[in-house]
Amino acid sequence: MNMTIIVVGGGIVGSTTAFYLQKTGHKVTLIDKQTGQASKAAAGIISPWLSQRRNQNWYQLARLGAAFYPTLLKDTGTVHASAYQQVGTLLYKKKHTLLDKLTDLAHTRKQTAKEIGEIAQLSVTDIQEIFPLIQHSSEALFVSGGARVDGSKLVASIQQAFCQLGGQYLEDCAEKITPLPNSKWQVQLETGPVLTSQQLVLTVGAWLPQLLTPLGYQVDVHPQKGQLAVYQLDKYQANTASWPVIMPYGEGDIIPFSNGRFLIGATHENDQGFDLTPSLKKLEPMLTNLTQWLPDLPTWPIQTIQVGTRAFTSDYLPFFGPLSSHDTCYVASGLGSSGLTTGPIIAKTLADMINHQPTVVPVENYTPDPYIQQLNSSHI
Numbered sequence: 001m002n003m004t005i006i007v008v009g010g011g012i013v014g015s016t017t018a019f020y021l022q023k024t025g026h027k028v029t030l031i032d033k034q035t036g037q038a039s040k041a042a043a044g045i046i047s048p049w050l051s052q053r054r055n056q057n058w059y060q061l062a063r064l065g066a067a068f069y070p071t072l073l074k075d076t077g078t079v080h081a082s083a084y085q086q087v088g089t090l091l092y093k094k095k096h097t098l099l100d101k102l103t104d105l106a107h108t109r110k111q112t113a114k115e116i117g118e119i120a121q122l123s124v125t126d127i128q129e130i131f132p133l134i135q136h137s138s139e140a141l142f143v144s145g146g147a148r149v150d151g152s153k154l155v156a157s158i159q160q161a162f163c164q165l166g167g168q169y170l171e172d173c174a175e176k177i178t179p180l181p182n183s184k185w186q187v188q189l190e191t192g193p194v195l196t197s198q199q200l201v202l203t204v205g206a207w208l209p210q211l212l213t214p215l216g217y218q219v220d221v222h223p224q225k226g227q228l229a230v231y232q233l234d235k236y237q238a239n240t241a242s243w244p245v246i247m248p249y250g251e252g253d254i255i256p257f258s259n260g261r262f263l264i265g266a267t268h269e270n271d272q273g274f275d276l277t278p279s280l281k282k283l284e285p286m287l288t289n290l291t292q293w294l295p296d297l298p299t300w301p302i303q304t305i306q307v308g309t310r311a312f313t314s315d316y317l318p319f320f321g322p323l324s325s326h327d328t329c330y331v332a333s334g335l336g337s338s339g340l341t342t343g344p345i346i347a348k349t350l351a352d353m354i355n356h357q358p359t360v361v362p363v364e365n366y367t368p369d370p371y372i373q374q375l376n377s378s379h380i
């Protein structure tokens with residue numbers, strides 16, 4: 001049955017959900033207020049296989065997320081190589097024994113994640129061949145399946161595909177959501193209009209409490225400020241397109257893009273609320289650490305600082321699915337610092353759930369219930 005659906009929040013999750021719902025015949029309106037979006041500020045590293053996070057639910061979701069990317073790009077017709085490119089990831093460890101351990105882990109994980117690609121320990125000479133600016137004196141682990149994503153370009157491409165299918169995009173703020181007696185929803189926009197729909201999807205990242213608290217819910221979602229320094233080095237313009245992502249030890253990653261563009265970051269600031277002011281001070285310890293790999297970094301002029309607000313939960317795990325008290329409202333949030341990896345598969349799963357289709361992801365492991373508690377049911 002085709003429905004009217006409002007998706008509030010146009011980051012990677014909302015835009016992808018809106019795209020798949022519109023593609024399956026629904027009449028979808030996507031509303032985004034364009035403020036603080038994590039997806040647009042992010043330079044995403046898609047390389048979950050080398051993570052030593054122990055939580056299996058997180059790893060399985062991130063693994064499925066990385067594997068889903070080629071399908072997302074094909075479905076949305078995203079061909080721009082600067083939006084997503086598999087350039088490989090190069091990971092450093094302080095001790096060689098740890099590098100060996102991680103190499104074993106990569107081989108084990110390859111059995112269920114062929115997307116990891118080639119796995120190899122590279123010598124200093126090998127590394128300088130694929131990333132000539134790196135001066136570090138130790139070996140590193142290379143996996144060829146690692147990718148980098150320009151969040152802003154990817155989101156723009158998905159939204160374009162959504163609109164080409166006939167989806168309606170509104171730049172506006174959903175000020176208030178109200179459940180109606182017939183299971184429908186009413187959405188009050190900041191600019192005045194009031195919309196109604198049969199289904200509501202809230203993909204508003206860190207802003208979820210602002211929409212659900214007035215309905216009597218307590219929501220375990222918090223804002224985290226993330227900053228990245230952007231550099232443009234014209235003298236390397238012809239070379240950087242295929243350079244791999246560098247994941248050093250200590251703080252910070254080095255993410256080269258095509259045409260001599262480098263992004264370096266990102267900070268994880270849990271005490272800054274929704275502040276979006278660029279602060280070089282917070283980036284400085286990271287930039288200092290990275291001079292071990294890029295000794296000339298202090299001489300590079302910073303072009304700009306990208307700032308976004310991530311959403312995190314108390315256990316740093318994402319959640320998605322219907323509200324237990326209202327099954328015509330779906331939510332997703334808490335994607336934290338791996339949301340460009342998990343966002344597209346979460347979105348596809350949300351669309352499949354709304355369409356009553358089987359899902360690849362075991363959704364019972366990611367239910368919103370532990371994170372969204374109904375304190376006062378008189379509003380619903």
Ligand SMILES: Cc1cc2nc3c(=O)[nH]c(=O)nc-3n(C[C@H](O)[C@H](O)[C@H](O)COP(=O)(O)OP(=O)(O)OC[C@H]3O[C@@H](n4cnc5c(N)ncnc54)[C@H](O)[C@@H]3O)c2cc1C
Nearest residue numbers: 009011013033035038039045174205226308338339340341
């Ligand atoms: C600097 C930085 C670096 C990162 N690096 C990586 C990385 O290397 N790898 C990785 O996988 N992930 C990374 N991430 C994390 C990733 O970007 C996020 O987890 C992910 O983009 C979250 O997507 P989202 O759609 O849930 O939320 P968002 O992208 O934040 O989108 C939510 C949208 O909802 C809108 N909104 C909120 N309230 C309303 C309302 N009431 N009405 C209308 N619109 C509303 C907001 O304005 C926003 O546009 C990084 C994030 C940052 C900030």
